[in-house]
Amino acid sequence: MKRLELAIESIILASRWLLVAFYLGLGVALAIYTASFGKKLVEFVSAALTLGDTDTILKMLGLIDAALVASLVVMVIISGYENFVSRFDEHDGKVHWLGTIDVGSLKVKVASTIVAISSIHLLQVFLNHAFYTTDQLMWLTIMHLAFVVSALMLASIDRLMGLGKSKKAEAE
Structure with missing residues (x-):
C-alpha cells in the first residue's frame, strides 16, 4: 500500500512540469505581442511630427500600456515557474526579486x-x-x-x- 501511495505522490509531484507548456506558451504570446508593440512604435514614430499633443499622449500611453502588459506576462512566467515548477539555477543576470515572491x-x-x-x-x-x-x-x-x-x-x-x-x- 505504501508503494502505491509513493507512486501516486510521485505522479502528482511530476505533474507540475505540465505547467511548463503554459509558461512557454506565454513566452510565445509575449513574442507576438512584441511584434504588435513594434508596429505601434513604427506608426507612432512615422506620425510623430504630424500629431497634436493629445494624440501624442494617447500614442505614448498605448506604448506604456503595452510595456505594462508585457511586464505582467514576464512576471507571471518567471514567478510561476519559480514557485510551482522548479527553482532557477544561478545566473549572472539574475532578477533581484527571483525567489522572493x-x-x-x-x-x-x-x-x-x-x-x-x-x-x-x-x-x-x-x-x-x-x-x-x-x-x-x-x-x-x-x-x-x-x-x-x-x-x-x-x-x-x-x-x-x-x-x-x-x-x-x-x-x-
Whole structure:
C-alpha cells in the first residue's frame, strides 16, 4: 500500500512540469505581442511630427500600456515557474526579486499591474471623452474602481497573512 501511495505522490509531484507548456506558451504570446508593440512604435514614430499633443499622449500611453502588459506576462512566467515548477539555477543576470515572491505577493503584483493598465486605459478614454457616452464613461470608471478595490483587498489580505506568519514565527 505504501508503494502505491509513493507512486501516486510521485505522479502528482511530476505533474507540475505540465505547467511548463503554459509558461512557454506565454513566452510565445509575449513574442507576438512584441511584434504588435513594434508596429505601434513604427506608426507612432512615422506620425510623430504630424500629431497634436493629445494624440501624442494617447500614442505614448498605448506604448506604456503595452510595456505594462508585457511586464505582467514576464512576471507571471518567471514567478510561476519559480514557485510551482522548479527553482532557477544561478545566473549572472539574475532578477533581484527571483525567489522572493510567493503566490500571495504575485497576486498583489498582478492586481497592481492590472490597476495601472486600467488607469492608463481610463485616461485614454477621458482624453477622448467626446467619443463616449456618459453611461460608458460611468461604467468604465466603475469597472476601474472595482479593480482598485480588488487590488486593495488582495494587498490587505496578503499583509494580514504576513502578520500572521511573523507572529507565528515569534511564538516558536
